Amino acid sequence: VHAPNGFFAQAGGYEYAASLALTATGLAVTGPGRLSLDHALGHAVNRNWMVPAAFAATAAATAVVVGARNKRVRKAAEGEQEPLFD
Numbered sequence: 001v002h003a004p005n006g007f008f009a010q011a012g013g014y015e016y017a018a019s020l021a022l023t024a025t026g027l028a029v030t031g032p033g034r035l036s037l038d039h040a041l042g043h044a045v046n047r048n049w050m051v052p053a054a055f056a057a058t059a060a061a062t063a064v065v066v067g068a069r070n071k072r073v074r075k076a077a078e079g080e081q082e083p084l085f086d
Contacts, residue, residue, distance in 0.1 A: 008015050032038065038046050
């Protein structure tokens with residue numbers, strides 16, 4: 001998606017997306033280790049319900065962000081320009 005735009009994120013490139021992917025891959029391969037919140041809290045929050053709760057929270061946050069973006073894009077297409085920050 002971003003490759004045709006070059007490397008730098010200012011031009012719509014893949015710099016930021018690549019850094020996120022590399023960080024996520026590194027954590028997935030090696031695990032968080034001693035610097036993780038789980039380790040600091042003695043795995044007190046490592047429960048079976050945490051994964052579904054995290055997925056649900058992520059889905060809800062994504063729905064809010066995408067909904068707000070769609071609303072802003074729709075208003076821009078209709079010619080109404082609202083401030084970026086209220």
